[in-house]
Amino acid sequence: MPNRILKQARQDTMLLNMGPSHPAMHGTIRIMLELDGERILNSEVEVGYLHRGFEKTCEHRTYFNLLPYTDRLNYVSPLINNLGYVMTVEKMLGVEVPERAQYIRVLMSELSRISDHLTCLAAMAMECGAFTAFLYKMKAREFLWDVIEQTTGARMTTSYIRIGGVRADLHPGFDTVLKKAIEETRLVLKDVRGLLDKNKIFLNRTRDVAVMSREDAVAFGWTGPCLRSTGVSYDVRKAHPYLVYDRLNWEVPLGEKGDNFDRYMVRMKEMEQSLRIVEQAAVRIPKSCRAFIAEGMAPAQAIKESRRQRVREDIALSPNLEGSEEARYPDILASDKGYVVPPKEETYTSIEGLINHFKFFMRGHGLRPPKGDVYFAVEGGNGELGFYIVSDGTDRPYRLHLRAPCFHIVSALEALIQGRYVADVIPTFGSMNMIGGELDR
Amino acid sequence: MEEKTILERLRREFPAEVEGAAASPLGEDVVIIGKGALLPVMAYLKAKPEDYAMLLDLTCVDLRGEEPRFEMVYHLFSLTHNRRLRIKTRLPEEELRIASLTSLWKNANWLEREVYDLFGVHFEGHPDLRRLFMYDGFEGYPLRKDYPLRRRQPLIRLKD
Numbered sequence: 001m002p003n004r005i006l007k008q009a010r011q012d013t014m015l016l017n018m019g020p021s022h023p024a025m026h027g028t029i030r031i032m033l034e035l036d037g038e039r040i041l042n043s044e045v046e047v048g049y050l051h052r053g054f055e056k057t058c059e060h061r062t063y064f065n066l067l068p069y070t071d072r073l074n075y076v077s078p079l080i081n082n083l084g085y086v087m088t089v090e091k092m093l094g095v096e097v098p099e100r101a102q103y104i105r106v107l108m109s110e111l112s113r114i115s116d117h118l119t120c121l122a123a124m125a126m127e128c129g130a131f132t133a134f135l136y137k138m139k140a141r142e143f144l145w146d147v148i149e150q151t152t153g154a155r156m157t158t159s160y161i162r163i164g165g166v167r168a169d170l171h172p173g174f175d176t177v178l179k180k181a182i183e184e185t186r187l188v189l190k191d192v193r194g195l196l197d198k199n200k201i202f203l204n205r206t207r208d209v210a211v212m213s214r215e216d217a218v219a220f221g222w223t224g225p226c227l228r229s230t231g232v233s234y235d236v237r238k239a240h241p242y243l244v245y246d247r248l249n250w251e252v253p254l255g256e257k258g259d260n261f262d263r264y265m266v267r268m269k270e271m272e273q274s275l276r277i278v279e280q281a282a283v284r285i286p287k288s289c290r291a292f293i294a295e296g297m298a299p300a301q302a303i304k305e306s307r308r309q310r311v312r313e314d315i316a317l318s319p320n321l322e323g324s325e326e327a328r329y330p331d332i333l334a335s336d337k338g339y340v341v342p343p344k345e346e347t348y349t350s351i352e353g354l355i356n357h358f359k360f361f362m363r364g365h366g367l368r369p370p371k372g373d374v375y376f377a378v379e380g381g382n383g384e385l386g387f388y389i390v391s392d393g394t395d396r397p398y399r400l401h402l403r404a405p406c407f408h409i410v411s412a413l414e415a416l417i418q419g420r421y422v423a424d425v426i427p428t429f430g431s432m433n434m435i436g437g438e439l440d441r
Numbered sequence: 442m443e444e445k446t447i448l449e450r451l452r453r454e455f456p457a458e459v460e461g462a463a464a465s466p467l468g469e470d471v472v473i474i475g476k477g478a479l480l481p482v483m484a485y486l487k488a489k490p491e492d493y494a495m496l497l498d499l500t501c502v503d504l505r506g507e508e509p510r511f512e513m514v515y516h517l518f519s520l521t522h523n524r525r526l527r528i529k530t531r532l533p534e535e536e537l538r539i540a541s542l543t544s545l546w547k548n549a550n551w552l553e554r555e556v557y558d559l560f561g562v563h564f565e566g567h568p569d570l571r572r573l574f575m576y577d578g579f580e581g582y583p584l585r586k587d588y589p590l591r592r593r594q595p596l597i598r599l600k601d
Contacts, residue, residue: 002569003577004569004571005450047573047574047575048572048574048575048576051575052581054583056583056584056588056590057560060590091467092467092506189485201545216547217493218494218520219494219546219547219548220546220547220548220549221495221496221497221547234520236543239523249505310500344573370466372465372466372467372469373465373514374465374469374504375469375498375525377515380532384497386497386498386516388500388514388516389497390502398502399502399503401498401500401514403497403498403516407551408551409552411547411548411549411550412547415547441574
């Protein structure tokens with residue numbers, strides 16, 4: 001209940017309830033406004049409608065098991081959430097990830113970042129009345145998701161980045177689809193800039209609206225594009241480089257004023273930088289010397305054969321997801337057997353493989369990081385996405401805490417809309433990119 | 442003088458309150474302080490020479506079976522020095538109170554409400570300490586270790 005505002009409200013003002021089921025309140029969030037005419041005197045933001053007990057659930061899952069829950073945090077860029085969690089655990093375990101897998105991770109997280117920004121800006125533009133821009137951006141996002149879907153097998157709930165590497169190698173047709181997606185996204189970005197950058201309606205609703213000062217942004221713990229729109233140059237990818245970001249050429253775009261328009265602009269420019277990263281990474285990624293095995297024994301046949309004797313022939317499996325070929329493992333997964341799921345070919349055809357498989361999944365036997373606590377952060381779509389994990393030496397985290405970037409950003413909403421008009425709530429809220437999944441956990 | 446690490450400087454500034462300061466095995470700076478010293482230590486860290494201007498995160502860990510039972514964990518970040526710092530302090534179960542950081546950082550407001558909501562820690566000096574995620578009338582503190590995973594709570598009545 002918005003108790004504070006109910007208590008404090010003046011007699012002659014109007015209380016207006018926005019949300020939790022309001023089309024402009026992206027996920028589920030409720031804003032109680034105290035209005036004098038159209039002007040907002042006070043407001044109270046109420047969150048928690050999407051609270052699913054993520055942290056409590058994780059304490060009862062093994063390190064391997066809880067990966068799918070991280071997909072559901074920021075549901076427009078799930079791959080980055082996977083990455084943040086996986087790299088935190090890898091830091092505890094001290095796993096070495098092969099170079100090709102690192103490049104795949106960079107490719108995937110940048111594609112997710114673009115689709116994250118596209119979604120945010122599309123919604124923001126649509127709520128300001130620019131429906132065409134929304135459709136254009138959604139179109140571009142579809143092309144990006146085609147790339148992601150082809151390799152990971154899913155559009156949103158990917159669970160693709162695994163402890164020790166990635167789930168499967170890139171799809172054979174990856175380069176073609178990627179090229180198409182980059183071209184289409186570039187075109188859309190150009191069109192959208194033409195539609196919005198000098199659009200009077202859009203400018204009136206965003207320029208000088210909800211200005212955040214540099215000091216306040218830092219005091220509120222803002223990170224990501226919202227912090228950079230105020231002119232503070234902090235990007236986790238530059239400040240604490242992880243994966244191969246320090247080997248690629250790209251810049252950190254900054255805003256000047258920290259108003260809604262700057263937040264829009266920084267996101268637009270960041271997408272261009274992400275496209276640059278994707279292009280470079282796609283060229284530099286170490287080639288896999290192992291070809292896909294197209295001709296071989298069918299999996300069902302191999303299982304049947306293995307009942308009589310060990311199968312020595314190659315087994316044909318689809319290039320991804322339905323079981324990666326063991327031969328490709330060295331490129332995409334850590335070499336240490338204890339950290340990764342044993343190859344399915346071995347599990348199904350040899351007794352040692354079966355034992356390894358059971359040892360990995362058996363209660364109390366899986367991944368067991370050493371005692372201690374660790375904090376690791378990656379640059380998510382909204383900013384610093386950090387995981388704080390306390391391990392007690394067992395196979396499930398003793399405590400897992402998520403530093404959700406938009407938690408800090410949304411906590412500044414009350415301060416930003418105070419004294420503005422009701423109509424300003426919409427673009428302000430839209431430019432923050434509130435994601436219920438990671439905000440409410 | 443500059444060669445001294447932040448851990449050594451903190452030990453020198455607050456000899457009585459800093460109980461331990463070391464880099465964790467994974468290379469993270471961790472400082473353990475007494476809970477009474479939280480505000481002065483944080484104010485010192487936020488001010489200029491150290492310049493930990495950002496409160497990255499604030500959370501709590503329930504170490505059931507140990508004494509004191511709760512551990513507050515603060516993550517600070519300095520934009521100028523580009524380094525993170527973890528501050529920890531222990532709270533006994535009988536006296537679950539600690540100073541609020543709302544006077545130093547604005548995001549402490551929601552972060553502390555969250556910890557109050559899920560762990561029941563009271564923050565002294567917080568302007569508006571209420572539950573954040575759970576509803577009014579929710580019983581217990583769900584992230585404590587003695588709260589069962591699947592406990593059900595009765596439905597509450599709709600308010601007018």
